[in-house]
Amino acid sequence: MREPVAVSRRSFMAMSAGLVLLQTPARPPVAPPPGADSLADGGAAGQLADPDRAGRPLDPVTARDNDAAIQAIEKRLQCTCGCGLDVYTCRTTDFSCTYSPGYHRQVLALAASGMTGDEIVAEFVKEHGESILMAPPRRGFALVGYYGPWTLVGLAAVGLVLLLRAWARRAAGVAVVESPASPVPTPAELELVRRELQHFES
């Protein structure tokens, strides 16, 4: 037979007080005052205390901003703010840059007018010169940059092969001259070398 659970008077009073409190009706929801923080799912965003601290005010990102074709075009163009980055990386990294957002808007506008990627890039080149390109076109002096190193390394490789062959021939010549003077190894020595080599290579 189970023994009755003993409840002290103090515990009983505490539980009663808890039940009474739970029955108290909740206060009606109060609308956040304008400017206050809000964490409601998808709800209106509250105003920040000091928006200037967050840098330049930004526009909302649209699907067009994330368009892979637009990004690909912007990655071919260099931002002229001095960062050395492409327009896409600059506008999504250096949010204080005032150049890349302008270029981005220009790319969007040109794309909306029906231009292809190459045409948009050509339009930028017409306006800013070839220095706007992240990779200069493969013509003229730029060919030196693109193919010069490979040509140089290729020629050096050919030269190295010729040099090594010449050295090898010279070494063989030296060996021929020296060979009569060199002692002939005995079978025991040859066996020793064979065993040592086996040891060494194992």
Add this chain to the structure above:
Amino acid sequence: MSLLGEFALWIAFLIGIWGAAAGFTGGRTGRADLQRSSRNAVFALAITLLIAMFAVEWLLFARDFNVEYVAAETSRNLPTFYTWSALYAGQKGSLLFWATVLSIFGSLAMLLTAPRHRIYLPYVAGVVCVVAVFFITVMLGAANPFARLPFTPPDGNGMNPQLQNPGMVFHPPMLYLGYISITIPFAFAVAALLSKRLDVDWLVAIRKWTILSWLFLSIGICLGMWWAYVELGWGGYWAWDPVENASFLPWLVMTAFLHSVMIQEKRGMLKKWNLGLILAAWVLSIFGTFITRSGVIQSVHSFTQSPVGSYFSVFLFVSIVLLTILYVTRLPLLQTEAYLESLVSREASFLFNNLMLVGIAVTVLTLTIFPILSELFTGNKIQMKPPAFNVVNVPLGLALLALTGIGPLIAWRRASIPNLKRQFAVPVAAGVAGALIVLVLGMRQVAPIVTIGLACFVMGTVVQEFARGVRARHRQYGEMYPLAFFRLIARNRRRYGGYVVHTGMVMLFVAFTGMAFKIETEASLKPGESVSLRSPYGWTYTFKHLGVSQYDALNRQVTAGTVVVSRDGKTIGTMVPEKRQHVDSFGRPTFQPSTAVAIRSDLREDLYVVLGGVVGGTETAVYRFTINPLVWWVWYGGIVVAFGGVIVMWPGGTVGSNRVASGYTAKLAAANAVGAGE
């Protein structure tokens, strides 16, 4: 204190001139008193420059804003940690740091050089003093760290926010140590040329120094990559920036030297080449410093344009002319002692390795100075940016990776066909298997597949080398495998430490392929909204924006976005990217707002979140979310490379090697006796 510092600089200048004169004259005439004096001059130079450096630090910590350098680089609320690094955050302080560390390295060379190499020391002292005097001249003439302002501003400008990162406390000194320590092997090379003692002795004297400077450069470059990744916010770690390239150039040449010097030590070949590499490495280190400081090439790293550039260009020009004359006049003394016997030999593979390393160095140099070259020849500045660098360098890099695996497999002097078959079978099989596996797993880009295949090939080589060495020790000495493994490395630190470095390089190459699979998106999110990204591994990451908070920290006002991240529906953590407005002690903005990236890393990939700003002053935040695969392998690879470098230069290996050699000789003698008896 500024007076003491400036006085110390002038004294150092005079000591340097005396040290140079005494060193060269003492070396030439053999006068012992002058030789002693040049040695003491290097010590005195170090002491006076240390006093000057102490004076700058004192002024920085005292926040004496009447000193131009202190006002430019610090503010009252700059944390102590960064106050120390303000010494090399600016042009003037970093020049002093350069000269001081050079004089300390010079002193160490005077103290630690073995007695049999002391013949070179007067010239070494002379060269160290000349280089130090140049840096002191630049400081006294154009970049005096003790120059005072005509007024005292109430607070300083503060340090550039991008430099307020732990990486920047360690990255510049490491690179400087690398650059500066090259001067010591260079000084020995010049000493060998001047004294006409061009045998293998000077190479032995500089062995540790070359590895040390290579190690510092390697660590400095890796720390720079880490800093760029965590601080700059563009999501990458290498941008082929001229200043990055400037550190990469001497590293490439030093790496080539570390390989080719083995041929000179073993065979007495390549004397001219090795000497040329050391001279080139030093010239490139000064060239790198020139690029950083002259403003001649556009770079995000550059110090502001100043007359310092003209000092460096003159020094560089005069150095190149004098070194060329010295080198050419000594060519008859640099005749080879042996000739290469076969195209299929370790020597030949090292030469091709050198060709690729120097080829990449020439490529990087050409593309870096391409704006100058193109303007010279065509009148138009043509900039070569990362896409162009990658197009040209990726094939060369892959060829170098292949040679990393090929070299150790080919025997010295001449390799036979059966030997080649036996050596190459396992590594080639590993390479083909690696490439096939990633192909089957769905990888379709050619460069990453080739990289993975070559990486597996190189690892096949490394593992085979270790396995054979361990097995041989186990068989020969009866050692347990783990003991045999450690003794194998301990007895031949240079060879097996080198393989550890190769392993680190493989890790780096594999990590670089990760960038081909980078995924990113930009989004503006209201509190509670989320965006999803699919990782290359097939998981879906969801980033939920909770809200934006603002608070003040020590020297900045912070705007922080809070993002909860979940992977395939399971919450894995919170990321808090920040936007920072640095302020002085009066609360006035000191720089443009900067970003502090939030990064969540694991071995497979990094989640990289940048807070761009807010829309219309509300909590609607603009983020860039990026998934960067394999980035941690860059840092691990760097650590392994450094570890391998430490193994190579760890002292004390010679005794063990001697013991092994004498053991081998004894065994050979015993076997010979047995063989003779038979």
